[in-house]
Amino acid sequence: MGQRSANETIRHAVIGTGGMGSNHAGSFAAIPNCEVAALCDLDPTRLSGVAAKLPNKGRVKTYDDYRRVLDDKSIDSVSIATCDHWHTPIALAALMAGKHVYVEKPCAHNVHEANLLVKAAAQYKKCVQHGTQRRSWSLHKALVKALREGVIGKVYTAKVINNQLREPIGRKPVSAPPAGVNYDRWLGPAPKHDFTENRWHYNWHWFWDYGTGDLGNDGVHHLDVARWGLGVGYPKAVICSGAQYFYNDDHETPDTQTVVYQYESCQILYEMRLWTNYGIEGGEENAAVFYGTEGMIVDGAKGVTVMRIDKRPVTITGGKESNFADFIAAVRVGDPSKLSAPITEGAISAVLCHLGNIGTRLGNQHLEYDPVAQKITQCGGREAEANRLLTRTYRKGYELPYKG
Ligand SMILES: NC(=O)c1ccc[n+]([C@@H]2O[C@H](COP(=O)([O-])OP(=O)(O)OC[C@H]3O[C@@H](n4cnc5c(N)ncnc54)[C@H](O)[C@@H]3O)[C@@H](O)[C@H]2O)c1
Structure with a gap:
């Protein structure tokens, strides 16, 4: 067209x-x-x-x-x-x-x-x-412009907050899929598994065969903003720490996760605690926070707030266009x-989530990824397993239609 x-x-x-x-x-x-x-x-x-x-x-x-x-x-x-x-x-x-x-x-x-x-x-x-x-909001275009213009000086750290109470999901037995549902096609490329209510609408997020945990779910939004604000792409190293401390149920994905994305001249921290909804940095549950030499900016549900060390008031405003x-x-x-x-940016932010999850799943590793060779070059001696997690085995009949 x-x-x-x-x-x-x-x-x-x-x-x-x-x-x-x-x-x-x-x-x-x-x-x-x-x-x-x-x-x-x-x-x-x-x-x-x-x-x-x-x-x-x-x-x-x-x-x-x-x-x-x-x-x-x-x-x-x-x-x-x-x-x-x-x-x-x-x-x-x-x-x-x-x-x-x-x-x-x-x-x-x-x-x-x-x-x-x-x-x-x-x-x-x-x-x-x-x-x-x-990425489409004029509010965030204004935020990124202000960061580039040095509104809080030189920014060396951005923190992504994902602090929210996600209730346990319990344990659900195998049952019949709802009438009229083609459950085999719902599984699609994923391995065959009996139906349970937890592996179904919405809660699939918490199973590695279908979802990406809350890093790939809510985390990716502000991770993308942090990366955009700092003007960075792939990190030189990803340091991972995460576990299930809170859940004792069907969840496979972590409830607690901290990932540090290291760049040449700055870092992004991802902090996830799914067992509390007390906000931080001014009461935010989901936010990107930029820390600069002259102040900080909190970008969350309450809007974009600039706090300069010299107390000079700065406001960043804009819309939330579709x-x-x-x-x-x-x-x-x-x-x-x-x-x-564009997908060129979305793909990088998605890759950051996957790298954080791979390093966490393989024993909280320091991981390095080469985006040109598209390979993990370091993962605490578990590189072969880590590289296997860069893809998956597609169930017969559901292979990818495009090989590149
Ligand atoms: N951008 C955002 O702010 C935002 C917010 C919420 C969800 N999401 C994303 O949207 C997606 C859906 O999330 P959700 O909460 O609506 O999940 P959901 O489980 O409520 O809905 C997914 C739907 O997809 C259907 N489905 C699954 N496989 C299908 C297939 N092969 N063909 C046709 N239909 C199929 C399911 O039957 C289900 O109705 C997720 O990837 C989630 O990350 C984005």
Whole structure:
């Protein structure tokens, strides 16, 4: 698809109509001259529930197999709001089918997939936007500009806070999947495993076969802001410490995690405590904090607050513009360079999450990753295992459609 006039309708499809996918459906439908023409989910109850809320209800096509969405030549773009383990397989297939792609964070379930996605986006010359929406907010564009201009002097450390109470999930027995659900396709590339309620909607986040823990879930948002604010990409080393101190249930992913991303001239700290909701740095539960030689900035739910040592008041303001509308504007002109949250940036932030998780899972290691060779070069003697975790074994019939 080339350039489109402002009046032409972009036909969009949402794949995955759960908590976030229902938000996608409503938000894309609200963009002028964008129609949510198709929806896809493996859970028929969710699918029909979201379809019934759309302004074009009765006309919107519904599918349980994303490949049928991709077969539809009239669809221009898709957004992917499935569980993490399905993001890249669907995104790659969509690019190969000629669609523009909005992919939820983290864009990939492992480092190899993130790298493939960047390559495929460039090869097929399509817009691929990442669901780290702060990149589209004028508030955060103003924050990054102020940091570059030295509003708090030279910044040597950014801290990402993820302090929130996530209740234990208990232990759920094997049971039958809900009626009408194609659970085998839900598992897709992941290993075969009996259905349990915990391995299903939302709680899949806490199982390595489908999710990426809370580092890849909530952590990635402010990790992306920290990296953007500091103007850095891949770290030279990743120092990991994490465990399950709080949970004694079906959780596989840590409840406590501290990761230090070391760069030539600064560092990013990721601090995660899922057993408390007391805020820090002014009461924030999820935030990016920048520490400079002349002050600090807290970017969290309460807004962006600048505290200079000399007490000079500085305010940073701006809006929270839609990442979805930003994507559709780029799709309309067929120009990936117009994206605010391009996959080239999203992939790096996703890789940082994966490296932090690999180092934590393999015994809290000091890890080094070579982004050119796409290999882990150091991981406390466990390099072979670490490199295996850069990818996964895809279940037969669910191999990646694009090899790079
Ligand atoms: N950007 C944000 O602020 C934000 C916020 C919340 C969630 N998310 C992301 O959105 C994604 C979905 O999260 P959620 O909380 O909505 O999870 P969820 O479990 O509520 O929803 C996922 C949906 O995808 C469906 N699904 C799974 N595999 C599918 C497939 N192959 N084809 C079609 N449908 C499939 C499931 O049936 C389910 O309805 C996650 O990757 C999450 O990280 C992003």
